[in-house]
Amino acid sequence: MSDPREAPLRLLRSANIGPITWRQLIARFGSASAALDALPMLAARGGGRAPAIADAGAVRREIARVEKIGARYLFLGDSDYPPLLAELDSAPPALIxxxxxxxxxxxxxxxxxxxxxxxxxxxxxxxxxxxxxxxxxxxxxxxxxxxxxxxxxxxxxxxxxxxxxxxxxxxxxxxxxxxxxxxxxxxxxxxxxxxxxxxxxxxxxxxxxxxxxxxxxxxxxxxxxxxxxxxxxxxxxxxxxxxxxxxxxxxxxxxxxxxxxxxxxxxxxxxxxxxxxxxxxxxARAVRSPTSRFEGPPPEDAGDAERRRVTGLLGPVPVAVDELVRQAGFSPAIVQTVLLELELAGRLERHAGGKVSLTT
CATH class of the missing domain: 3.40.50.450 (Rossmann fold)
Known part of the structure; x- marks a missing residue:
């Protein structure tokens, strides 16, 4: 039986995948394994090559090393993942x-x-x-x-x-x-x-x-x-x-x-x-459950015209995602889908404050 930590870590350790992208992929495909299988398709839609996927053997060695030094993983969504940290949009998918x-x-x-x-x-x-x-x-x-x-x-x-x-x-x-x-x-x-x-x-x-x-x-x-x-x-x-x-x-x-x-x-x-x-x-406020980070509107596939429109609004200067949604006139789910594809293709960079730009 495979280690349930392996696929989430492989996804996280793969190229062009940061905390926001990792969470969006899990939400869209339901599991890390399914997300790994979908990476080539998504990157092709974004106009680039499939990102280098982390080697399964390297991830297994990492897991063994963590255990050997007496540490363990906390994954976003685990019951003991720090709840306040889980509220961040950029919450780390895995802590050691x-x-x-x-x-x-x-x-x-x-x-x-x-x-x-x-x-x-x-x-x-x-x-x-x-x-x-x-x-x-x-x-x-x-x-x-x-x-x-x-x-x-x-x-x-x-x-x-x-x-x-x-x-x-x-x-x-x-x-x-x-x-x-x-x-x-x-x-x-x-x-x-x-x-x-x-x-x-x-x-x-x-x-x-x-x-x-x-x-x-x-x-x-x-x-x-x-x-x-x-x-x-x-x-x-x-x-x-x-x-x-x-x-x-x-x-x-x-x-x-x-x-x-x-x-x-x-x-x-x-x-x-x-x-x-x-x-x-x-x-005194109520803290959301870490699992709520995977909830949200269902993802929507973007068409070629929508991809061109969103990509055309991007440039080397960081812009807020909310502003992209407003100017594009599409649903947030469609804009996020295009951004996800661009990031996996290595064409998008994410910045602090929810801003994005095209890579230079």
Whole structure:
């Protein structure tokens, strides 16, 4: 009997297939196996070659490696997949985890900040994290230097989740190897990339969306105006989550990002009570089931004229899918079908904020 994890992973590890495409394919064809069979047809309709499908043997070896290091998979739609993360349109189809997955189902707060954080910021982050953990709140961060490290140290005893940009078997930065192992043993360690993956720069924005997606709100303790921490805050805001920031001296460049967030409407944080008060209205809402991510209007096949119309509206500049639907005058299902075909053909790129563009 075949491993039920194999087909979903093969689909996910195949070329030109990201989280949104993976979910749309499962919804359209009912299973990963059927979606794999349909890839050549869909790519041909999009005007390209069939994407390279992941080798079954390589996927089996990945599964064996995950099990050997004491980790396991959480697939979108599983009962123990983090429900808040499942709400994101770009929710990872598969997570690789070590530790206590129940921590990701509690009330979670993300804490992020500068890698070169000041001593005062690290101390304050550690105190905030300790206070949140004492209140039964799980603290989520990225195991980076500075504020992330302080946040994990402060919340380790009460509940912490570390999200990394590498494979779950690789520690980064190297000096946090012991802390990362403690998070895996006493908290929860989460990775999206396969084992053995080095922490390349392009994986960090994806890591940031998982951090923001797991939490009801994101607290930025210290950050420069153009930093990964502000990317995490933006993702949180786009997902309808609370964005909070700790104010700092205008003379310290590391505080400029936080002060900017506050000026733009982020909640000013000076204590644990400020955080708990800010998330209380959000915490009271009903969270959708992860399986709801596969629900929606039935897909519609597109004709040649519809494909030409939608493709003609696209260019190298990212445009919102909603705007494409409005200008094309077709149903959202038809537009999404054309975009799916273009992406599988390697002709479409997806961007943050639900935007798409033709590849250049």
């Amino acid at each position: 985890v070590r530790g206590n997955v129940a921590l990701a189902r509690r009330t979670c707060i993300a804490m992020v900040g500068a890698r070169n954080a000041s001593a005062a910021a690290c101390r304050f982050a550690r105190q905030l994290a300790l206070g949140l953990a004492d209140q039964g709140v799980t603290v989520v961060s990225g195991l980076a230097r500075g504020v992330d490290t302080a946040s994990h140290v402060g919340s380790l005893a009460g509940g912490t989740v570390g999200v990394i940009a590498s494979g779950i078997d690789i520690a980064f930065p190297p000096e946090n190897a012991e802390l990362q192992e403690r998070v895996a043993q006493e908290g929860l360690l989460v990775a999206e990339q396969p084992p053995g993956t080095e922490p390349l720069a392009r994986f960090f924005p994806s890591r940031n969306r998982v951090i923001a997606g797991l939490a009801l709100g994101t607290v930025v303790v210290e950050a420069a105006p153009r930093s990964g921490s502000l990317i995490t805050a933006r993702i949180a805001a786009e997902a309808g989550r609370e964005v909070m920031a700790v104010p700092g001296s205008p003379l310290d460049p590391r505080a400029q990002g936080c002060n900017l967030l506050i000026r733009e409407g982020a909640t000013l944080v000076q204590s644990v009570d400020d955080i708990l008060e800010a998330i209380r209205p959000i915490d």
